[in-house]
Amino acid sequence: MAARSVGLLARSPLCAQSRSPVRLAAARLLSGAGPVAADVGREEQPLRGAETGSEDKTPKKRFSEVQEERREQAQRTVLIHCPHKVSEKKFLKYLSQHGAINNHFFYESLGLFAVVEFARKESVGSLQSGTLMPHEAAIPFRSRFLSLKLKNAGGQPSEPPSVRASQQLPPSSQRLLERLCRAESVGDQLDTLLQELQLTEENVRLRYLTCSLIEDVAAAYFPDCTVRPFGSSVNTFGKLGCDLDMFLDLDEIGKRSTPKTVGNFLLEFQVKNVPSERIATQKILSVIGECLDHFGPGCVGVQKILNARCPLVRFSHQASGFQCDLTANNRIALKSSELLYLYGALDSRVRALVFSVRCWARAHSLTSSIPGAWITNFSLTMMVIFFLQRRSPPILPTLESLKALASAEDKCVIEGNNCTFVRDLNKIQPSRNTEPLELLLKEFFEYFGNFAFNKNSINIRQLALRGTSRRTKPVLSQSRGSSAELRRSRLTSLGAGGEAGFCVLPARALHLNTAEPSLQQAPESRCRRWSQDSNLPRFLDGTEMLFPFYTLV
Secondary structure (H helix, E strand, O other): OOOOOOOOOOOOOOOOOOOHHHHHHHHHHOOOOOOOOOOOOOOOOOOOOOOOOOOOOOOOHHHHHHHHHHHHHOEEEEEEEEEEEEEHHHHHHHHHOOOEEEEEEEOOOEEEEEEEEEEEEHHHHHHOOOOOOOOOOOOOOOOEEEOOOOOOHHHOOOOOOOEEEOOOOOOOHHHHHHHHOOOOOOHHHHHHHHHHHHHOHHHHEEEHHHHHHHHHOOOOOOOOOOOEEHHHHOOOOEEEEOOEEEEEOOHHHHHHHOOOOOOOOOOOOOOOOOOOHHHHHHHHHHHHHHHHHHOOOEEEEEEEEEEOOOOEEEEOOOOOOEEEEEEEOOOHHHHHHHHHHHHHOOOOHHHHHHHHHHHHHHOOOOOOOOOOOOOOHHHHHHHHHHHHOOOOOOOOHHHHHHOOOOOHOOEEEOOOEEOOOOOOHHHHOOOOOOOOHHHHHHHHHHHOOOOOOOOOOOOOOOOOOOEOOOOOOOOOOOOOOOHHHHHHOOOOOOOOHHHEEEOOOOOEEOOOOOOOOOOEEEEEHHHHHHHHOOOOEEEEOOOOOOOOOOOOO
């Protein structure tokens, strides 16, 4: 789904010759296979100063507050399939008959779509009451996914659409390369990469709206249920084009009942008993999967994967373009999303470094969207968090430190697991560490290049290293067999000479010559050639730097 990750981040003036070594190296990687997204409606954004972790002093919202605000926002929103000839001004005037409009945007995905947020939820009901049901044979379902028809389509002038579509896919390789080449430093390049690949405001709105539309379908069986997004869609580490993970939350159904305390009686609902909670989850997801397949507008390719470790329903939502995975009562996953959200909000360098390391890993085929014995993006994120916890002074606190700051209202135990940590970001003291991003990236590779994966495991709960044992496995462990070699891999740093040049390269790269990954030593001569190239761009301090984001082949 997502475009292939950028390989080389190097400063180069726009007027530089197109065949310079740096641009050629970047172009070779950026020209890899993968969908190329249009750049319509995607404007350049100013960098946010993440290089040294500068933060604004405004109070930060809790994860739960953001979730509730987004969910309430989605409930006041409709999704409308529009003809390409639609006039934006006339379209908004027509919808305004039902109430004031807070926000709207257009995007393209197998057609032109509009996301319209009303100021009041009652406006959505008013709009639905004035919406017709199609005359052709169809399942009569009153959703918030509508189609706009022109009464006199033949009489409309044949002119291009007068709306501007918001970008919902990663930028094209060429655009990304041009923006990276304009950056003044490696730190700026890392920031640029983050700004270009992170989820946009419109994309986040569309994800919450998609969950809300699925909730409308599920509510036919479970009226008080909630469908919540989790994972990369909400933890601030999501990349444009990533899948949409959501879970059906049924825990709130029983909590909304307030039994009468008067008298000597107590009423309970009659329910269908099943042997285990897992079987209940499978039955619930089976029914929801059938509903989505037969009644869910825009839901196609529905697969019920009920015998997986975590049963799920997988489908494509055509209107939004998202690949969706729906699970049930997956509250631990949501709590993990909250923890990552907290870490990402504490220091602006965290997300920039995570995006860069993930991009590097994808360029080296260390991660893949194809199931297999790969390092996951979650594992890479844990590596970055662990590394930042061990800086002096630390950039991120340990999980034990966050637990010590927790109050009684923060206490959380899920399925016997203590998931307690402070939820109010404003209670956490900001880090005094001011190391720039480029230094942190270099130190990241050096740190894990010398990390004894065969002896220690990554543990973000405590600062001390933990030795591996039967109960404690390395975070990079993904499966048996060849993954044992992967756990023993080392990412080492190679330098080539003081003031003459500085190059950070991983000495081992993962090559995918067979179905089973194998480790292969990177040619030392290749490292020397890149590090000693006299045509590398010069930075403000007069030194030369090549950024390690290209694939060794």
